[in-house]
Amino acid sequence: MSDIMSDDSYKSEDSEISEDEENEDLKENKSYSYNIMYYTSNNNKGSSCGYCKGSGCSFKYGSYAINISCQVYQDMIDMGWRRSGKYCYKPILDKSCCPQNTIRLRSLEYKVSKSHKKVLKRMEKYMTKSPDGSELVNKPEFPTVNSPETLVEWFKYAEHYKPFGKQRLRITICKSHVEKPTFNLYKKYQINIHNDDPERIKEEGFKRFLVDTPLIYEKNRSHYSYGSYHQKYYLDDKLIAVGVIDILPKCVSSVYFMYDTDYSSLSLGVFSALQEISLSVRLNKYLKSLKYYYLGFYIHSCSKMRYKAQYSPSDLLDPEYYCWIPIEHCIKLFEEKKLNDAKIQIH
Template identity: 25%
Template sequence: MTELARLKFYATQAHPCSYLPTEQATTLFLDPSQPMDAQVYAELSEVGFRRSGDHLYRPHCQKCSACVPARLPVADFKPNRQQRRILSRNADLQVRAVRPAFSEEYYDLYARYIEQRHADGDMYPPNREQFSTFLVRDLPFSRFYEFRLGGRLLAVAVTDVLPNGLSAVYTFYDPDEEHRSLGRFAILWQIAETARLGLHAVYLGYWIKNCRKMNYKTQYRPIELFVNQHWAILT
């Protein structure tokens, strides 16, 4: 194992929180001179770190602990009735793993998704540079999982394949296909893929109890939260 105590980290100045408008946030980053190594990344994910672009980070707020790392241990997961319906509804999709790269097809889908689903967020309005910096990183462990109906691209799950599981970085999808519940299906597919690969968990990023957009994460059970420096099942 890596000696994590030897790694260097840097904290940002306080800035407006993306999730809780009344709060100020501080973020802890791994020193960007540290190579983006899958083993280091996996070990940091065990203590709540995530990837955004070329950076590994974790919330480091002094007065707020609302952002709670969440993961799904796949061995014990059983889809509920609604999730089984979503799986059935999307059984006609084909999934292919490719290395991250920029294409107009990807960007057009991403832009429509942001414009229609997240126009109130800090990623609006979308642009090509933002898309590339955030998601199109040629890292050995990163994948674009394409979800297609025939040749038509419906969704992309940007996912990191790590020694301890899959880290769900971001998913964007066709906002006109609402009936398919593509965001939820992408999570269900990643759960199945994690089990197929013999890995432990899907890392879902941060759950925030008072943030409506984060509530979907607790619909997958059992879900573990990283609280007081250890993972515990949410009851």
């Protein structure tokens, strides 16, 4: 399947449009969309928790979506829902052991941290080595990254960098679909990172989890369709990572990420997040309502999930009033309630 968003795509002559015009387009899209969902359960009995490994202590509402417009799904994630394939779910925070709060980054205000700069430098170092592994004598000058705009420039430069006449880093975006190299990468990742049984990793499950989507692809005036995509990362023409993302009216939403564990030293999880932030900034040039990068759920009671707070400035969704609160304020509240950490709430 051909890529739909190459660097050249961002050089189109489309005129910039206002948010009011975008909203009119979305209304038109919704009028032609049939939103079909089936309510499945509210999980009264509870299920096992993948974070604290507790049994019967994770509760959620569940719904199976056949077709939904991207605007409807945007509204859903702004009320605490997420999707896994076509299954949509909303954690019940006051009942669950590890409350999950929706987190989003204000992409246009992104502050590049020292640790994130180090990840980019690590990739630069990898890319500027000669075939025999030695350092190049005349090293290229990658853009200095200190703002969202310079982050965009860094990725553009990196993708056009061709030592010895050959492109080293290539990032493509295509509509989510089953492809053997992607499935093989997924299988290797699940075995090495999550210790899954190789015999139980089937293409059918991969498709249901990371390919199937209820989102209806919808065009807009800038010719960038909203919908579900696979963002693929290649080094020297080898597939090393795939990010599953949704492009929605207000955001780029991260769904899942997998990488080749042979390249663990490159911190590809962080690298992909930086690329997805860059993508949201680039899309904002044409889609003025698209200002955010959604990182899924922030779980303060799980130390492994706190890294998301490093992407600044970020906000958490208040589960009662559905407004956004700066994460610094939320963390302060969380820390004040440490003695009851399993039932952390924003308000």
